[in-house]
Each structure stands twice: as C-alpha cells, then as structure tokens.
Amino acid sequence: MNWTLQKDIFISFFRSSMLGYGGGPSTIPLVYKEVVDTYKWMTDEEFSDLLAISNTLPGPILTKMAGYIGYRVGGVIGMLSALISSVLPTVLIMIFLIGFLIKFRDSSIVQGMTSAIMPVVGVLLLTLTWSFVKKSKKDLGWLYAIMLIVVGTILYIMGVHPAILIAALILFAIFKPNQKAGESS
Template identity: 30%
Template sequence: MQSAFFHFTSTKQPRNMKKYWEIFLVFFKIGAFTFGGGYAMLPLIQSAVVDKKKWLGDKEFIDMLAIAQSMPGPIALNTAIFVGNKRKGVKGSIFSSLGIILPSFITILLLVIVFTQFRDNTVVESVFKGIRPAVVALIFAPLLRMGKNADITWNTIWIPIAVALIVGLLHISPVVIIILAITLGILYHRIIKKIINR
C-alpha cells in the first residue's frame, strides 16, 4: 500500500505535474506583467505560446483569437483556456486559467484592503476627484477607431447609437441587447438576406 503510494507520488506524479506547472507559470507571468487589460496581453501570449513553447502554430493562434474574442468573457482568459485545453485537456485549462487570474486577484485584493482603510482620507479623495473624469474620457476616446475596425457604415451607425441611448440613458439591461443582437443577426443574415436575394 505504502509502496504504491510512494510510486504514485515520486515518479509518475512529479513528471506529469511539471507540465501543468509549466502551463501555469507561462500564464501567471503574462497575467502579472500586462497592464491595461486583455488586448495588451495578446502579443505576450503569442510570443510565449507560439514562438517560444510552440504549443500552437501561427495560423492556429490567429484562428483561435478570432473565436476567443467573439465569445463572452475576457479575451485573455478565453485564450488561456483554449491553449491550456489544447495542451493538456480540461486539467491543463484549469492551470492556465488560475495562472492568468491569480496575479490580478492578488493585486486587487491587496488594493481593496488598503482602499477600504483610506477611502475617507482627504488626499485620496481629491486624487480620485481628478481621476474620475479622466476615466470617462478614456472610455470615449477609442470609440471612433473601434467603429472603423468593426466595419460600421452609414447604414449601420444607428445600431451603436440606439444601443448607447437605450442602455446609457434608459438603463435597459445589456443582457436584453445581447439577446436581441444575436436574434436579429441570425434573422437578418440567415433569412431576410435570402428572401431579398431570391
């Protein structure tokens, strides 16, 4: 009994676990050193996963990216899950997810603990009074460029404007918008277009 246990832990387990920890470490490093969220992480993931480790081919990575960014959830997490799963199945994707999540989890946890202590501090409050309008500006600024990249034309520009007003001013839940967008997308491209073309 003891020897079986010993065999399990000393020879088989460490060799297998090494690959899982390798997956964990790759994504932990990416998670820890990329500021500014998802898209900033992609070049780092590509260089680690495609160029250095060769876990995915170039084309496979690009194809995966197209899908990862159209699915719900942060693109960095979606990419990590895909790569982890390709490499070592579901268990591999658990390790890659933990790797990408833990750095921000630890950072934010430390910050929020400090933040709840100092929030009523007058210096902190005046600093944040300056930061808040800046945050709003940073959200608006990339919209024009994004509109061009998403192929918005004069025929479709009413869609983002309507969504912005309905959600932003009337506070209709974005869940409703997403479900509507999916339904209308399918209706238009699979049915209405066919009828027009007939």
C-alpha cells in the same frame, strides 16, 4: 506541458488584474492588449465575440475571460493558471492593503488617486470602443454600424439590460442582409 506558455498566461492575466484598478471594465482593455496585441492568442473579432458572450453571463468579467482564454490557449492547466493569476492580485490587495485603505480612506491623497484613475480608465475603454466601431464599420458598413450604436445607446439609456441588447444584436447578425450597407449588388 509547455511551461513557457503557462508562464505567459499567468503573467498576462496577473498583469491585467494587477493594473486593472476600478473593477472589471478597466481590465478589458488590458486583457485585449495582452491577448490580441502582445501574445496574439486571439484576433480582434474573436475577442469581440468573447467580450459579448462574457457580458451576457453572470459573474466577474475578468474571470470569465481568463478561464476561457486560458483553456483555449493552454488547456485545463492554462485555465487554472489564468484564473489564479486573475484573482491573486485582488486577494493579495485584500489581505495586505485593505487595512491601510480603510485607515486612510478619508485622506485627500487616497481620494485623489481614485479620482485621477477614473479618466485613464475612461480613455482605455473609449479606445477599445473606437476599435470596435471601426471593426463594425468594416464588417457592416457605416449605415448599420451607426444604426446599431444609436439604437443600442437609446435602449441602454431606457434601462434595457445589456444581455438583452447583446441577444438582440446576435439575432440581428444572424438575420442581417449579407452585403454591406451602401454596396450595390
């Protein structure tokens, strides 16, 4: 067993979980940074596919991603390492800090911390979204990419569940024309 790899899996998901204040969506850019940029365990396209599939399944997104990536990179031990490290920060915080946060939840300092983190999470998600848009433009062409963004946004605003949107986009990918928009044959 490669202990260095197991340590890297543990540290990458522990770090993502520990710094992912605000829940699952805030951890996605952190996992991306670890998995794609730092350790190069996946490509952009593989991560995008994993993110799409993870969004269609029930449960917390970080644990789904951790389980899959850990298994893919380090087998069963890697999966267990990734799952434990992604859940451990939450358990530790619940045990040690929940009493403190409940006691001071009305404090302007605690409310200010929460308010200050929200824009940072928004920027991280926007950055990740932009990288996906650029990738879509490269793979589909601007016409299809913009069309899918607009249609997806409208359907989401109308209340269509994200899993249905993802399923529809998978069908689109299966049946879309093979050439990029704007290319001549």
